[in-house]
Amino acid sequence: MESAILKxxxxxxxxxxxxxxxxxxxxxxxxxxxVVMGPSGCGKSTFIRCLNRMxxxxxxxxxxxxxxxxxxxxxxxxxxIVRRKIGMVFQKPNPFPTMSIYDNVIAGYKLxxxxxxxxxxxxxxxxxxxxxxxxxxxxxxxHKRGTFLSGGQQQRLCIARALAMEPEVLLLDEPTSALxxxxxxxxxxxxxxxxxxxxxxxxxxxxxxxxxxxHYTAFFYMGELVEFGPTERVFTVPRDRRTEEYLVxxxx
Amino acid sequence: MGRKSPFKITxxxxxxxxxxxxxxxxxxxxxxxxxxxxxxxxxxxFQKEWNPAMDRFGALPFLxxxxxxxxxALLLSLxxxxxxxxLLGEYLKGGKLSSFxxxxxxxxxxxxxxxxxxxxxxxxxxAVREMEMKMDIVPYGVGIFTASLILSVMIIPNTASLARExxxxxxxxLKEAAYSLGATRYEVIKKVVVPYARSxxxxxxxxxxxxxxxxxxxxxxxxxxxxxxxxxxxxxxNTMASVIANEFTEATGDLYYSSLIAVGLLLFVITTLxxxxxxxxxxxxxxxxxx
Amino acid sequence: MKGIKLRIFKDRLFRSAVYALSLLSLTPLFLIxxxxxxxxxxxxxxxxxxxxPRPVGVENGGIANAIVGxxxxxxxxxxxxxxxxxxxxxxxxxxxxxKLAEAGRTAVDVLQGTPSIVVGIIAYLWIVKPMGxxxxxxxxxxxxxxxxxxxxxxxxxxxxxxxxxxxEAAFALGASYPKTILRVVLPAALPGIVxxxxxxxxxxxxxxxxxxxxxxxxxxxNYNILKPVNALPLVIFNYAMSxxxxxxxxxxxxxxxxxxxxxxxxxxxxxxxxxxxxRF
Numbered sequence: 159m160e161s162a163i164l165k166x167x168x169x170x171x172x173x174x175x176x177x178x179x180x181x182x183x184x185x186x187x188x189x190x191x192x193v194v195m196g197p198s199g200c201g202k203s204t205f206i207r208c209l210n211r212m213x214x215x216x217x218x219x220x221x222x223x224x225x226x227x228x229x230x231x232x233x234x235x236x237x238x239i240v241r242r243k244i245g246m247v248f249q250k251p252n253p254f255p256t257m258s259i260y261d262n263v264i265a266g267y268k269l270x271x272x273x274x275x276x277x278x279x280x281x282x283x284x285x286x287x288x289x290x291x292x293x294x295x296x297x298x299x300x301h302k303r304g305t306f307l308s309g310g311q312q313q314r315l316c317i318a319r320a321l322a323m324e325p326e327v328l329l330l331d332e333p334t335s336a337l338x339x340x341x342x343x344x345x346x347x348x349x350x351x352x353x354x355x356x357x358x359x360x361x362x363x364x365x366x367x368x369x370x371x372x373h374y375t376a377f378f379y380m381g382e383l384v385e386f387g388p389t390e391r392v393f394t395v396p397r398d399r400r401t402e403e404y405l406v407x408x409x410x
Numbered sequence: 411m412g413r414k415s416p417f418k419i420t421x422x423x424x425x426x427x428x429x430x431x432x433x434x435x436x437x438x439x440x441x442x443x444x445x446x447x448x449x450x451x452x453x454x455x456f457q458k459e460w461n462p463a464m465d466r467f468g469a470l471p472f473l474x475x476x477x478x479x480x481x482x483a484l485l486l487s488l489x490x491x492x493x494x495x496x497l498l499g500e501y502l503k504g505g506k507l508s509s510f511x512x513x514x515x516x517x518x519x520x521x522x523x524x525x526x527x528x529x530x531x532x533x534x535x536x537a538v539r540e541m542e543m544k545m546d547i548v549p550y551g552v553g554i555f556t557a558s559l560i561l562s563v564m565i566i567p568n569t570a571s572l573a574r575e576x577x578x579x580x581x582x583x584l585k586e587a588a589y590s591l592g593a594t595r596y597e598v599i600k601k602v603v604v605p606y607a608r609s610x611x612x613x614x615x616x617x618x619x620x621x622x623x624x625x626x627x628x629x630x631x632x633x634x635x636x637x638x639x640x641x642x643x644x645x646x647x648n649t650m651a652s653v654i655a656n657e658f659t660e661a662t663g664d665l666y667y668s669s670l671i672a673v674g675l676l677l678f679v680i681t682t683l684x685x686x687x688x689x690x691x692x693x694x695x696x697x698x699x700x701x
Numbered sequence: 702m703k704g705i706k707l708r709i710f711k712d713r714l715f716r717s718a719v720y721a722l723s724l725l726s727l728t729p730l731f732l733i734x735x736x737x738x739x740x741x742x743x744x745x746x747x748x749x750x751x752x753x754p755r756p757v758g759v760e761n762g763g764i765a766n767a768i769v770g771x772x773x774x775x776x777x778x779x780x781x782x783x784x785x786x787x788x789x790x791x792x793x794x795x796x797x798x799x800k801l802a803e804a805g806r807t808a809v810d811v812l813q814g815t816p817s818i819v820v821g822i823i824a825y826l827w828i829v830k831p832m833g834x835x836x837x838x839x840x841x842x843x844x845x846x847x848x849x850x851x852x853x854x855x856x857x858x859x860x861x862x863x864x865x866x867x868x869e870a871a872f873a874l875g876a877s878y879p880k881t882i883l884r885v886v887l888p889a890a891l892p893g894i895v896x897x898x899x900x901x902x903x904x905x906x907x908x909x910x911x912x913x914x915x916x917x918x919x920x921x922x923n924y925n926i927l928k929p930v931n932a933l934p935l936v937i938f939n940y941a942m943s944x945x946x947x948x949x950x951x952x953x954x955x956x957x958x959x960x961x962x963x964x965x966x967x968x969x970x971x972x973x974x975x976x977x978x979x980r981f
Binding site for chain 3: 415426431490518529594595599685
């Protein structure tokens with residue numbers, strides 16, 4: 159059994175009195191892609207937002223239970239440090255519109271007040287963009303604003319921005335749902351490549367995507383973790399009737 | 411979350427500061443008008459005599475002057491401004507002519523009121539005087555009627571562009587549905603556009619009325635500065651704003667000075683009431699629109 | 702299908718009415734503008750812009766002191782209203798449901814609806830009376846009170862339009878709240894704020910009523926903000942109300958200068974919106 163770099167214990171999340179994630183205990187194994195899957199409204203997005211403490215930014219939101227990053231309690235750490243160690247990519251590509259591509263990549267450093275030497279910044283920008291398979295496409299206009307890029311390129315820029323912080327875990331919240339099939343395929347390829355160096359948690363409601371690229375699958379339904387296991391096993395012999403019904407398209 | 415950082419406190423202080431300015435405005439007006447209100451009581455607002463020489467002050471002539479000029483201006487301008495708004499929002503959508511007229515209207519709305527007053531003084535007053543001579547009444551030239559004309563010229567662009575915005579918010583599919591049923595454009599305007607945009611248009615009218623009520627310079631320059639209750643539409647008069655503009659720097663004696671501030675207080679209360687009414691209408695619209 | 706002809710007739714009648722009434726109102730509005738420019742443009746020349754006013758009967762006075770005065774007043778008003786206005790606007794947009802935001806919004810509504818002459822009284826009570834004399838400072842305060850609600854409102858509206866996912870992206874990188882506001886939200890909102898501020902500036906530049914008993918007017922050049930100062934709208938008012946043809950002539954010139962100033966503000970504001978537009 160591999161080691162879990164990140165794990166939750168009895169994690170529950172609330173909006174006011176509304177409990178949207180119900181006592182979830184789940185491990186994430188190092189340098190693997192774990193998919194969090196389920197019909198919309200099942201709490202999967204809220205769940206991963208608890209992992210890097212983004213959930214608590216919503217007024218009235220509350221979390222119970224524990225999240226451990228390398229056995230350290232995430233909720234005992236400073237949230238800004240947690241978010242540096244656990245990067246996030248969102249549903250809609252969201253590069254900073256007033257910053258150049260270059261500045262977008264090192265935005266995490268600029269926004270947290272970390273001064274970089276020019277050479278260091280250059281190195282980080284190039285490595286991150288290469289990792290995000292975007293370098294060749296943008297290297298000639300690094301100092302232009304990122305908003306003229308295509309949706310897929312913008313999303314890869316956001317991935318580069320997250321990678322620049324050298325996170326231990328990368329959370330991707332339906333990163334391809336706003337993209338066309340070609341751009342989606344490129345992002346999927348990229349995720350597989352990235353999983354060699356970083357642990358990936360991917361939220362998706364695209365069953366095919368989950369089966370194509372993930373090593374582990376967690377199936378959520380109505381805020382509960384219904385089933386978790388190696389993807390191959392979950393997809394071939396689901397243990398829970400609800401998982402099976404979802405996989406054959408009965409709901410969602 | 412609960413803990414406030416110094417940064418958040420500065421934001422909070424700024425918002426509190428704006429609130430304090432508004433509160434202080436009200437309190438200063440109240441405080442400044444206290445001597446007059448003490449001397450005359452609430453009757454001050456309905457007393458018809460304004461006589462600085464005798465130290466007797468009442469705001470009724472100015473209240474009447476203000477309401478008369480503003481509503482007359484509204485009446486005169488409404489058909490015109492609504493026509494422009496329909497023209498720009500419904501008939502001429504897009505196109506060079508439409509954008510030309512729109513920037514013209516914007517430009518006219520941006521002309522400072524003192525310039526309208528000057529134009530009124532030089533062009534409108536002689537014209538009205540001539541008309542009055544033909545009608546065989548005392549040819550002052552200045553007065554309620556002239557002030558209303560100027561005011562209506564000034565609020566046409568305002569009302570028109572506010573109403574145009576509301577009219578353009580009417581969803582296209584609603585209008586297309588009506589057209590597809592064979593309605594004429596007039597029927598679409600009457601049965602779909604106007605009902606949908608009604609409260610927004612009313613709110614726009616109230617905003618323009620608020621502006622007319624408080625408008626100072628243009629009115630001051632053409633209304634004739636008389637503190638009597640106007641006997642006809644052509645008599646010289648004063649509005650609340652114009653009497654303050656005319657007499658504030660010359661006010662001798664605490665009571666005179668405080669009475670002018672009390673007139674300011676009355677003006678402030680009235681415009682604020684119309685503002686609240688306008689916002690209430692807008693709020694109601696946006697709730698209806700959200701459903 | 703009853704009365705199709707009648708219906709078409711009504712449609713045409715209504716359209717003609719709209720066109721006719723629009724023409725009826727747009728033409729005079731047009732002619733007013735034309736008239737002002739016709740009277741004013743021929744007055745304007747280099748001397749008019751750079752000379753000081755002269756006594757009645759002496760030809761070729763100028764309005765240099767009024768132009769300088771208006772610039773001083775607008776500068777003071779901007780200084781006093783823009784920084785707190787932007788800050789308060791951010792608060793209102795960021796704390797939509799707090800009690801203070803409710804109060805702040807009401808305050809903005811009240812201030813925006815306050816007639817300019819009443820603002821003049823307020824600045825008189827706050828500044829002129831305690832100081833014992835009219836001053837540019839008092840005029841600046843009066844104009845600042847007029848600008849404040851506009852700055853707050855436009856900042857609030859623009860900041861509200863910033864997509865929430867931009868803030869999320871900054872937080873997800875570990876940025877603190879101040880950094881997120883200063884480095885992500887404010888830059889994205891800046892074009893909108895600048896254009897709102899410019900509109901406010903060009904509007905107050907033409908205000909006369911709040912200056913009547915604050916800045917008061919001055920025949921001479923004055924750079925001291927604690928003394929009375931002249932302003933373009935004041936010159937127009939005083940000269941327009943005078944019985945002298947020569948002064949009225951100068952007032953037309955000043956009118957055109959003022960309109961051009963206001964217009965420039967509007968144009969720049971629009972260009973800013975177009976050219977700087979931040980695409981999300």
